[in-house]
Amino acid sequence: MIKDLIFMNGYGVYVWFSFGITVFACAFLYYKTLKKLKKYEKELACKILELSEVERTAELKKSKILNQVFLNYNK
DSSP states (O other): OHHHHHHGGGTHHHHHHHHHHHHHHHHHHHHHHHHHHHHHHHHHHHHHHHSOHHHHHHHHHHOHHHHHHHHHHTO
């Protein structure tokens, strides 16, 4: 049973190779996207820090996303 699943009537090499490439591509894209997201969050947090205290407080109260980014950056 397991042997049939692995070999798939002679097509197993192609199927498993394609599956491996797909998993690798998805993992690579996830890593690159996560890395870019962290970079943009850091840039946004730096921009928030450049604001005056009054402006920063007003902006953080207006946007939940800004608030979360700022809180995560300051950890």
